[in-house]
Every structure is written in C-alpha cells, then in structure tokens.
Amino acid sequence: MIERIAASKIEQLATQFKSVAVTGPRQSGKTTLSRSLFPDKAYLSLENPDVRRFALEDPRGFLSRYESGAIFDEVQRAPELFSYLQEILDESPSPGRFILTGSNNFLLQQNISQTLAGRVAIVNLLPFSTEELFGNMTDVPDENQLIFKGLYPPIYEPGIPPEDWFPNYLRTYIDRDVRQIKNITDLIVFERFMRLLAGRSGQELNLTSLAVDTGVDTKTVQSWIGILESSFIIYLLRPHFKNFNKTLTKRPKVYFYDTGLVCSLLGISAIEQLPLHPLRGALFESLVVTELVKQRTNAGRPVNLYYWRDKTGREVDIVIDNGLTLIPVEIKAGKTVNNEFFGNITYWKKLSGATTGYIAYAGNQIEERSNGISVMNWFELLKRGV
CATH class of the missing domain: 3.40.50.300 (P-loop containing nucleotide triphosphate hydrolases)
Known part of the structure; x- marks a missing residue:
C-alpha cells in the first residue's frame, strides 16, 4: 500500500x-x-x-x-x-x-x-500526489505518462489500464453522484458538457460560451459547475484581486483535478498522442496546479493559490499568497528555457514588488536569475514545497 x-x-x-x-x-x-x-x-x-x-x-x-x-x-x-x-x-x-x-x-x-x-x-483526500508516488526518486517522472495515466489509485494499485478505468469511472460518477446531487434527466447532455469543459481546462470559465455550445442556459451550466466542483472533479482557481491594476480579470480558471480523466474525456487514447496535442500545454499546467493544491490539502493547510490576469492579456499562472508575501509561478510545458518565459512574471514582479518568483517547466536545467526568478523542473519545484 x-x-x-x-x-x-x-x-x-x-x-x-x-x-x-x-x-x-x-x-x-x-x-x-x-x-x-x-x-x-x-x-x-x-x-x-x-x-x-x-x-x-x-x-x-x-x-x-x-x-x-x-x-x-x-x-x-x-x-x-x-x-x-x-x-x-x-x-x-x-x-x-x-x-x-x-x-x-x-x-x-x-x-x-x-x-x-x-x-x-x-x-x-485527493488522488495520489507525485510526492506520494515518486517522492524518493532522484529522476524526474515522465510528465506525458503522468498526464495520460492520471493519479487515481486504481491506475497504480491494482494497475488497471487508464483506457479501461476512466470510461467506467465516468459512467459510475454520472449515474450515482450526479443523480444524487441533482436529478438531471438528460445525462447524455451532462456528459457532453463535461467533454466540452475538458477542452477548456486551464482557461477562464466562460459560462455563456459553455451554455451555447452545450445547448442549455447559463443557470444550468452554473449549477453543473457546482456539481463538478463539490464532487472533486474540477477545481476553480480564483483570480488574485490585490489592486496592482484596476482592469483585472475576475472570472476563475477551471482545472480538472486529474489529467487522466481529461485525456479520457478528450478522446486521447495513447501517450503517443500527447506531445503534438494542441492541449498539451494546458494539460501540463493542470498537472502542476493540481499538485500544488494536493500539497496543501494533504498537509491540512488552506489552498492559498490564485492566478493573475489583466485585460491586456498579461497573466501569471499561479500567485501563492502567504499573507505578507506573494510568490509568482509561471508554468511552461517546453523543455528549453527561452526569453518568452520571463515576460509576464517580470512585469508582475514590478507591479507587486515581489522579490522572488519561479518558472516551472518540463526541462531539467536549473537557473537562478539575478532578478530573483528561479527556473527549474516542475517536479523539483514541488519537492521544494513552495
């Protein structure tokens, strides 16, 4: 065990x-x-x-x-x-x-x-964390394999293939939990809504757009979002409201707690499909965000994670609010460090006065920049416990 x-x-x-x-x-x-x-x-x-x-x-x-x-x-x-x-x-x-x-x-x-x-x-208690599965490893686990398999315990013990387990999990969840919370008569429409939402993982939650694409009204979509949130299928990352800029985005971003479920909902049936998939960046971001959430829930601590975005499109993926200090984290799915990684986090640091920041990416190079920004592999960031 x-x-x-x-x-x-x-x-x-x-x-x-x-x-x-x-x-x-x-x-x-x-x-x-x-x-x-x-x-x-x-x-x-x-x-x-x-x-x-x-x-x-x-x-x-x-x-x-x-x-x-x-x-x-x-x-x-x-x-x-x-x-x-x-x-x-x-x-x-x-x-x-x-x-x-x-x-x-x-x-x-x-x-x-x-x-x-x-x-x-x-x-x-959320699904396994990478610390629970790989905490003693010196090598970095393969992020594509993690994204595809997800971290639900039955995938590892007894080892049910994700392509077999997730469709049955989804069917059980909809038939039992969804009916228990709210008597939804058309479960096929609800499942279509979940698949559409999976395609928006890592994006701002736009109720109107979801309602139009699903074919229901916005109140219904809002109710269904509540169902998914209360049954730990999705996590809503709230925007950080400290007034560095008055034109801030106020909608939450939506993440699924498990990327394996997202892959199943999107029809990704093999790991080989991930490297070139258009949503790989969003899936990688989801993996890191939910691992940061698990670190806090496993320790019984409040989840002090937010994101920041202004109306011009500048965005910081994660703002960790420790009360007296704010720590920005940018998440990048690429394996090569380039200058584009630093634009938004540098801009935000000037606005906020933050002295440190992190860029978590899929490569293995570690850099400590003179401006207080540390670049490191996503797994290393998690092991540091920021």
Missing part, C-alpha cells in the same frame, strides 16, 4: 476532535486509508442498500450497535444520521469516535455545518 501524506494529519485530528470527516472524489482512497488508520473500528458503507435502510429507518438502533465508534463510508447517503450523531458526540468526551467519509463535499459539508459544526474536522 502506498503511504498517504494526509494520514498523519488525520491521525492528529482524531486525537483532537470528536469525529473526523475524510472527503474527496470517488476512488481517491478514502476508504482504504480510513480502514488502515483505524483497524479496530467497525466499517459500514452507506452505499449498501440494507445498511442504508437500517440507518434511515431506525437511526438510534443503528448507532447503538457502534457505541465504541465506527467508520461510516459515504455517510452523506443517510443525512438523517447527523442529528443523532450530534447527540452521541455531545454526550461523549472521547475524541476520534466516528470517522466519516464522503465523495460529495456539498452534501457532507451541508450536513456537518448544520448539525456537527465544531465537532468534526474535515480533511480532503
């Missing part, structure tokens, strides 16, 4: 809070990790119709069987349990009594905020 970085944070929180909720996309390893960290706790999946029926029809009787605690998997499937869990947790001083997992962040967060606020710590 591949060691998960988030494990230490979950164990720590289980000694401080009465309950811990582990959320994340379907098949990200929530159940495997929870059961390995708490092997003495009973395990119940609320996806099981018999278990769910018992929990819904007799919640007191159901919970009375697990007075010493339990792992409740996909607990958002039985929202009525949360009120009864509140009563039990309030009466018990023991920390880490119940471990709750769920693949729908919206439903889980909604129930926690309504009934269990202050009693439950929440940890987001």
